[in-house]
Amino acid sequence: MSEKSAYSPGLEGVIAGESALSRIDAEHNRLLICGYDLEELTEGAAYEEVAYLLLHGELPTRAQLEEFGAALRAERNLPSPVLDLLRHAPADTHPMDLLRTAVSALSFFDPETRDNSPQANVRKALRLLAKIPLIIAAGHRLSQGLEPVAPHPRLGQAANLIYMLRGSEPAPHEARALDVSLILYSEHGFNASTFTARVVTSTLSDLYSAVTAAIGALAGPLHGGANEAAMHMLMEIGGPEQAEAWVLDALAKKKKIMGFGHREYKKGDSRVPAMKKVGRQVAAAVGDTRWIELAEIVERTMIAQKNIHPNLDFPCAYTYYLMHIPIPLYTPIFVSSRVAGWAAHVVEQLGRNRLIRPAHLYRGMGQRPFKRVGVRG
Numbered sequence: 082m083s084e085k086s087a088y089s090p091g092l093e094g095v096i097a098g099e100s101a102l103s104r105i106d107a108e109h110n111r112l113l114i115c116g117y118d119l120e121e122l123t124e125g126a127a128y129e130e131v132a133y134l135l136l137h138g139e140l141p142t143r144a145q146l147e148e149f150g151a152a153l154r155a156e157r158n159l160p161s162p163v164l165d166l167l168r169h170a171p172a173d174t175h176p177m178d179l180l181r182t183a184v185s186a187l188s189f190f191d192p193e194t195r196d197n198s199p200q201a202n203v204r205k206a207l208r209l210l211a212k213i214p215l216i217i218a219a220g221h222r223l224s225q226g227l228e229p230v231a232p233h234p235r236l237g238q239a240a241n242l243i244y245m246l247r248g249s250e251p252a253p254h255e256a257r258a259l260d261v262s263l264i265l266y267s268e269h270g271f272n273a274s275t276f277t278a279r280v281v282t283s284t285l286s287d288l289y290s291a292v293t294a295a296i297g298a299l300a301g302p303l304h305g306g307a308n309e310a311a312m313h314m315l316m317e318i319g320g321p322e323q324a325e326a327w328v329l330d331a332l333a334k335k336k337k338i339m340g341f342g343h344r345e346y347k348k349g350d351s352r353v354p355a356m357k358k359v360g361r362q363v364a365a366a367v368g369d370t371r372w373i374e375l376a377e378i379v380e381r382t383m384i385a386q387k388n389i390h391p392n393l394d395f396p397c398a399y400t401y402y403l404m405h406i407p408i409p410l411y412t413p414i415f416v417s418s419r420v421a422g423w424a425a426h427v428v429e430q431l432g433r434n435r436l437i438r439p440a441h442l443y444r445g446m447g448q449r450p451f452k453r454v455g456v457r458g
């Protein structure tokens with residue numbers, strides 16, 4: 082194969098590794114996680130079960146799930162220097178920056194940071210699953226001049242996150258919607274942040290480094306940051322009345338419509354229907370269907386004009402908004418879920434590691450004579 086024919090900008094279509102964790106079946110519009118249809122998992126499982134599936138390769142039995150839940154609850158604490166870090170961050174620090182740095186700092190206090198055995202990485206993943214929601218909630222409350230709320234002794238991942246943000250238990254429809262979004266966000270193949278985690282791991286670096294780098298990759302608006310950007314866009318549009326004209330104008334100006342398009346799905350993101358369903362339930366429960374109406378017009382216009390469909394970030398954005406989750410927390414919440422997928426990929430990468438080191442096409446100058454600084458002028 083010639084250099085040029087092997088090159089694909091953005092690595093589109095390039096097979097960059099092997100994985101048993103998920104299969105994107107764009108043809109049948111479905112996503113399989115360790116062989117299970119993700120949409121089916123949203124109907125019958127909680128996020129903890131999917132996280133366990135990713136970390137252990139099998140769904141937990143009831144006893145295993147109880148043990149996993151208890152282990153997660155036992156790890157719901159932050160080393161006090163990490164809490165101090167959150168306390169001393171400027172109030173306008175973006176929660177993704179805070180989370181990235183706090184996760185990196187957690188590595189100082191984990192006695193197993195340098196242990197790359199699969200068992201240690203699964204234990205570290207569990208700690209991250211437990212501690213990331215605390216960082217998100219405590220960081221947010223401190224930025225608002227409020228004290229952190231201690232985790233709830235019984236609530237699961239989704240409900241406890243809302244509880245720690247507000248200090249009161251969420252309504253069932255809110256806990257359910259967040260749980261479904263966490264399941265849908267948990268794993269998605271060789272996306273940019275997961276690939277980042279695998280690249281870092283391939284150097285035999287550690288899980289904290291891989292997750293810290295992955296958070297950095299997820300933050301951008303072309304990846305996880307799209308859920309926040311999509312909500313800002315919906316707010317800028319303002320209402321269903323303006324939606325079609327706004328999209329037509331944006332497209333005429335060659336703007337990207339946030340929360341639309343996907344490298345792997347050209348006929349629609351398989352995760353969207355399940356999220357839309359709970360989004361509609363939340364809208365009905367709070368008695369506000371305006372954002373759904375607005376979103377539907379944006380979607381119809383995008384499909385009619387460009388045949389580009391919404392991705393998961395789009396329904397997540399307005400659903401979180403209807404649940405009064407602060408917009409800058411949308412991408413950190415994505416992290417709180419995807420960390421299970423990242424960790425599973427780290428373990429998988431180490432199981433059959435080879436340094437990830439692609440080549441590039443050189444586009445620069447030919448060789449030229451070197452002149453020392455005085456001679457160069």
Ligand SMILES: CC(C)(COP(=O)(O)OP(=O)(O)OC[C@H]1O[C@@H](n2cnc3c(N)ncnc32)[C@H](O)[C@@H]1OP(=O)(O)O)[C@@H](O)C(=O)NCCC(=O)NCCS
Binds near residue numbers: 302340344389394
């Ligand atoms: C996700 C994304 C980066 C995928 O990118 P990609 O596979 O590299 O596809 P491209 O950006 O090359 O897009 C292909 C074409 O569709 C258009 N397109 C893709 N997504 C679009 C969007 N959201 N709004 C408007 N046009 C879009 C591009 O402008 C391009 O058109 P062109 O061929 O006329 O130049 C892209 O769809 C995007 O930027 N979406 C918005 C951000 C987002 O929602 N990200 C979350 C992804 S889960």
